[in-house]
Amino acid sequence: MTYPAQIRIAATYMRGGTSKGVFFRLDQLPERAQVPGPARDALLLRVIGSPDPYGKQIDGMGGATSSTSKAVIVAASERAEHDVDYLFGQVSIDQPFVDWSGNCGNLTAAVGAFAISSGLIDPTRIPHDGVATVRIWQANIGKSIIAQVPISAGQVQETGDFELDGVTFPAAEVQLAFVDPAADEDGEGGALFPTGKLVDELTVPGIGTLKATLINAGIPTIFVNAADLGYRGCELQEAINADPAALVRLETLRAHGALRMGLIARLEEAAARQHTPKVAFVAPPMDYTASSGKPVTADQVDLLVRAMSMGKLHHAMMGTAAVAIGTAAAIPGTLVNLAAGGGTRQSVRFGHPSGTLRVGAEARQVDGQWQVTQVLMSRSARVLMEGWVRVPGGSF
Incomplete structure (x- = not known):
């Protein structure tokens, strides 16, 4: 043959x-x-x-x-x-x-x-x-x-x-500027906040009803409080990825968030849309040890963030999710902003499993609606x- x-x-x-x-x-x-x-x-x-x-x-x-x-x-x-x-x-x-x-x-x-x-x-x-x-x-x-x-x-x-x-x-x-990072060209997912709210009540089977910030900046992202999931916010990959039941709960959360954001019409469609939206959980600063063994102290960061990618906890932080973090942190009242201490800010440094990352964002209110003109970060x-x-x- x-x-x-x-x-x-x-x-x-x-x-x-x-x-x-x-x-x-x-x-x-x-x-x-x-x-x-x-x-x-x-x-x-x-x-x-x-x-x-x-x-x-x-x-x-x-x-x-x-x-x-x-x-x-x-x-x-x-x-x-x-x-x-x-x-x-x-x-x-x-x-x-x-x-x-x-x-x-x-x-x-x-x-x-x-x-x-x-x-x-x-x-x-x-x-x-x-x-x-x-x-x-x-x-x-x-x-x-x-x-x-x-x-x-x-x-x-x-x-x-x-x-x-x-x-x-x-x-x-390499310095990057993400210009006007909210909803995409055809408006998928709606505006910056698809539901029009800074914080939603999201009911998820197996978890209950929890607060969530649903935002479309950089990439559609569902932010929840780590404590509402039973986490501290300083977890490393093994703590999440070695727990099959936790992965199922987080995927269920992602599917229900996608439905609320208008990204899918039926829950079962989430399985064929693994890349978006992302799920991230936030917590106030605390000391922890990064995956490299490097200590991260509470005074080095404004908040802690852990994010899921393709069904697993990410080893660091996705760049697009960092855009969403920077955007949400700049808008008073979101869960990200509250975890960082509240108030107005133009930049935020957050702790992730591999260490820390700083991202800047320019946000403003126009006719009662929040707009973000650009988000800045450095990579290599x-x-x-x-x-x-x-x-x-x-x-x-």
């Missing part, structure tokens, strides 16, 4: 923030995968190594976690005032689907560097030394992101002394490998 040979596709494997993913130029994908649809999804699933009933992604580029089962497609943008279009796919580990419903804020940090190195940015806009501004259109959610990419001798500067908790080694700092990014990925012919 004759089997089709493998084909190779130009790709770059990059770390962005606390995530890793396979990056492609749209025009370098096989023609049938250059458009949305089953062929594109099948290709990315095979590249990453999914679906894998063993949960390891051994036969692909994925790392068997939500942070490492990701794909990015970048193209020159035809939109005014934008350089590139950035499309993100969250690849399921054990199921045959790619979730296109949201952005990855961590991998956003690598998009500008990839665009420059891939020749998608006008060379006249790249300084010999300094910072290159890359204007990104985030195609999943229809939003603008501005990346400030450090340049040295005309090339992307990847090495440096910027330290990011959740990443072992220091690198060059680095090329890990570049060349080609190979997939068996006929697999997509």
Whole structure:
């Protein structure tokens, strides 16, 4: 029997923030995968190594976690005032689907560097030394992101002394501005607060009725108080991910929150929309030890936040969830703001399982409605490998 040979596709494997993913130029994908649809999804699933009933992604580029089962497609943008279009796919580990419903804020940090190195940015806009501004259109959610990419001798500067908790080694700092990060282009999920309330009462089977802040900024997120779930807010991954009953309760919470936010029409639809919304629980500051063994003291942070991603507690914090945290913290009365001590603020530093992160937000009230003009944070990014990925012919 004759089997089709493998084909190779130009790709770059990059770390962005606390995530890793396979990056492609749209025009370098096989023609049938250059458009949305089953062929594109099948290709990315095979590249990453999914679906894998063993949960390891051994036969692909994925790392068997939500942070490492990701794909990015970048193209020159035809939109005014934008350089590139950035499309993100969250690849399921054990199921045959790619979730296109949201952005990855961590991998956003690598998009500008990839665009420059891939020749998608006008060379006249790249300084010999300094910072290159890359204007990104985030195609999943229809939003603008501005990346400030450090340049040295005309090339992307990847090495440096910027330290990011959740990443072992220091690198060059990439500053990101998420512009007008509320509801996406077609209004999915409604406005900044889909229900019109800063705090809702959410009834969830197996948990009860609890307070929740439902917000759509960066990524749709459901914030609840850690104490209402029986947690302290300083938990590490093992405390949640090794508890199957807890994972079921949190997924049930996520499904009911998605329904209340208008992201799904029926509860059962949540199973096919794993990437969004996120669930996060918050608590006032306290001392704890991060997963690296690094001590985090209460006076170093304004609050504690733990967030779920693709059914598991995230090892650090998703960049998009950090946008939601910064936004909610800036608006008096949300659960995030109250956990941070209440009042008005333009930035917040929160504790997560790997350490701490600072994020800034500019919020204001217009005609009684809250608006957020931009959210600022710093990440880092680095090329890990570049060349080609190979997939068996006929697999997509």
